[in-house]
Amino acid sequence: xxxxxxxxxxxxxxxxxxxxxxxxxxxxxxxxxxxxxxxxxxxxxxxxxxxxxxxxxxxxxxxxxxxxxxxxxxxxxxxxxxxxxxxxxxxxxxxxxxxxxxxxxxxxxxxxxxxxxxxxxxxxxxxxxxxxxxxxxxxxxxxxxxxxxxxxxxxxxxxxxxxxxxxxxxxxxxxxxxxxxxxxxxxxxxxxxxxxxxxxxxxxxxxxxxxxxxxxxxxxxxxxxxxxxxxxxxxxxxxxxxxxxxxxxxxxxxxxxxxxxxxxxxxxxxxxxxxxxxxxxxxxxxxxxxxxxxxxxxxxxxxxxxxxxxxxxxxxxxxxxxxxxxxxxxxxxxxxxxxxxxxxxxxxxxxxxxxxxxxxxxxxxxxxxxxxxxxxxxxxxxxxxxxxxxxxxxxxxxxxxxxxxxxxxxxxxxxxxxxxxxxxxxxxxxxxxxxxxxxxxxxxxxxxxxxxxxxxxxxxxxxxxxxxx
RNA sequence: GCCCCCAUCGUCCAGCGGCCUAGGACGCCUGCCUUUCACGCAGGUAACACGGGUUCGAAUCCCGUUGGGGGUGCCA
Numbered sequence: 454x455x456x457x458x459x460x461x462x463x464x465x466x467x468x469x470x471x472x473x474x475x476x477x478x479x480x481x482x483x484x485x486x487x488x489x490x491x492x493x494x495x496x497x498x499x500x501x502x503x504x505x506x507x508x509x510x511x512x513x514x515x516x517x518x519x520x521x522x523x524x525x526x527x528x529x530x531x532x533x534x535x536x537x538x539x540x541x542x543x544x545x546x547x548x549x550x551x552x553x554x555x556x557x558x559x560x561x562x563x564x565x566x567x568x569x570x571x572x573x574x575x576x577x578x579x580x581x582x583x584x585x586x587x588x589x590x591x592x593x594x595x596x597x598x599x600x601x602x603x604x605x606x607x608x609x610x611x612x613x614x615x616x617x618x619x620x621x622x623x624x625x626x627x628x629x630x631x632x633x634x635x636x637x638x639x640x641x642x643x644x645x646x647x648x649x650x651x652x653x654x655x656x657x658x659x660x661x662x663x664x665x666x667x668x669x670x671x672x673x674x675x676x677x678x679x680x681x682x683x684x685x686x687x688x689x690x691x692x693x694x695x696x697x698x699x700x701x702x703x704x705x706x707x708x709x710x711x712x713x714x715x716x717x718x719x720x721x722x723x724x725x726x727x728x729x730x731x732x733x734x735x736x737x738x739x740x741x742x743x744x745x746x747x748x749x750x751x752x753x754x755x756x757x758x759x760x761x762x763x764x765x766x767x768x769x770x771x772x773x774x775x776x777x778x779x780x781x782x783x784x785x786x787x788x789x790x791x792x793x794x795x796x797x798x799x800x801x802x803x804x805x806x807x808x809x810x811x812x813x814x815x816x817x818x819x820x821x822x823x824x825x826x827x828x829x830x831x832x833x834x835x836x837x838x839x840x841x842x843x844x845x846x847x848x849x850x851x852x853x854x855x856x857x858x859x860x861x862x863x864x865x866x867x868x869x870x871x872x873x874x875x876x877x878x879x880x881x882x883x884x885x886x887x888x889x890x891x892x893x894x895x896x897x898x899x900x901x902x903x904x905x906x907x908x909x910x911x912x913x914x915x916x917x918x919x920x921x922x
Numbered sequence: 923g924c925c926c927c928c929a930u931c932g933u934c935c936a937g938c939g940g941c942c943u944a945g946g947a948c949g950c951c952u953g954c955c956u957u958u959c960a961c962g963c964a965g966g967u968a969a970c971a972c973g974g975g976u977u978c979g980a981a982u983c984c985c986g987u988u989g990g991g992g993g994u995g996c997c998a
Contacts, residue, residue: 464998465998466997466998468997468998498998500997500998501996501997501998503997504997504998557996558995558996561995569923570923571923571924572923572924572994572995573924573994588996590996608927608928611926611927612926613925613926614925617924617925617926618925619994621995622995622996624996625996626996627996629996631995631996631997631998632997632998633998636998651992652926652927652928652991652992653991653992653993653998654992654993654998655926655927655992655993656925656926656927656992656993656994657993657998678927680927680928681991681992683991685933687990687991688991688992689991689992715934718934718935718947719934719935720934720935721935722934722935722936722946722947723935723936724936725936725946726935726936726945726946726947727946727947728934728935728946728947728948729947745928745934745935746927746928746929747927747928747929747990747991748928748990748991748992749933749934749935750932750933750934752933752934752948752949754933754948754949755933755934755947755948755949756948757948758947758948758949759948761960761961765961802960805960805961806959806960806961807960808960816959865957868957869957872957878957879956879957879958880956880957880958881957882957883957883958884957884958886957887957887958893958893959894958894959895958895959895960896958896959897958897959897960898957898958898959899957899958900957
């Protein structure tokens with residue numbers, strides 16, 4: 454227990470990879486804990502043996518580590534705490550707060566339809582005095598009247614009429630606990646003080662509260678339901694239809710600092726309006742009560758802008774080392790031809806142009822690939838549309854580059870003498886050379902690129918292109 | 923259907939009864955810089971959902987309407 458007494462938890466279920474929504478929930482829990490000087494613990498909610506995939510647990514931990522969200526203590530696995538949950542179920546049963554139910558899902562559904570389509574369980578077995586048996590579940594006996602309410606740190610007073618709550622299952626027919634039960638037991642057992650989670654869970658809160666009361670959980674649990682992160686259609690992010698795996702963002706070359714910083718602006722904003730800033734400052738300014746109530750769109754464009762800012766803020770060595778992954782794995786060239794020293798020369802020019810690290814290879818592939826990959830659209834635009842100019846410039850470059858100083862300045866003078874004598878814009882003059890040598894109309898500054906490529910290879914490519922014009 | 927939640931520029935935030943002819947950021951558009959692209963710089967575009975109250979005064983408080991979302995599982 455810390456001086457503040459605050460202890461929060463992030464409780465992922467290993468049924469999939471960590472996604473953007475989970476990452477944001479983890480981040481806000483972490484921010485709250487760090488701000489309050491409390492603890493941030495992890496709990497793996499793997500009570501559903503059917504869906505849980507243990508191999509994903511490490512993947513989730515790795516994603517959290519990547520984000521820099523360090524947790525306190527050792528993560529708890531619900532699958533290893535079965536005895537606590539069955540003891541709780543026994544207590545509930547003994548107190549008459551829960552009862553055995555023999556209805557199958559089909560029975561419940563059929564009766565609901567007969568009733569007029571209102572979904573939900575009808576307390577059918579509540580007073581039957583059934584005991585354990587094949588296919589029997591344990592249900593919590595929700596009070597018929599009264600209200601269950603709580604004061605949410607973000608939403609204020611939220612209240613539910615017990616009459617609208619059905620007798621929910623707390624233990625499956627296979628003996629495993631349902632998540633509400635495990636949740637209530639563990640939050641009490643682990644001394645959790647605040648529950649910060651997505652708004653999609655707001656309606657299970659009364660169930661947990663009822664369970665806590667019945668189990669005599671000590672103290673009061675304080676809730677804060679975060680607004681959902683939504684897609685362009687304003688729907689909750691879904692693993693199936695949306696691009697939300699944190700792992701995919703890692704692959705594309707997003708920096709964790711940028712991701713965390715961006716995520717912090719979803720549902721919250723610093724009062725001074727400065728969005729891009731160190732995490733430590735965000736921790737210092739963060740107040741859970743300032744979190745907004747409405748859903749926030751996950752805007753990849755803005756995330757990319759943040760990422761570009763963070764990439765440009767890197768020192769050169771950092772930029773180089775962070776880029777290496779994309780320079781070796783799946784790089785569009787023969788690994789043998791890659792040379793880190795050569796890359797380091799070009800790196801400063803690349804750093805200020807990319808928004809994603811995964812874009813880095815595209816800016817240097819012309820040096821490491823044996824042949825430039827000609828972009829057809831670029832070729833059409835400068836070689837086919839204005840063939841006379843292209844041919845003249847290429848001839849001029851071929852002649853000039855054979856003799857000039859092989860420096861950016863020397864190349865500049867050799868090529869642009871054409872622009873001066875013929876009164877053609879420099880932009881028009883450099884285009885054919887750029888396409889001939891790099892394959893594209895865009896890229897790092899041309900003369901620095903040629904300087905690195907070397908005289909022989911540059912001339913070879915120029916000649917090859919000239920013969921095709 | 924029922925329950926719960928939400929509502930400021932296209933998007934994310936600021937605004938917590940007068941400082942708002944509503945501010946910042948992303949995007950988009952224009953210009954400057956410039957060998958392409960990018961960066962940078964200077965501008966511009968664009969919002970308080972609607973209707974009632976309360977108040978001297980409302981984007982800010984209350985009610986309703988409309989719209990949107992979430993939930994409604996022996997998933998979490």
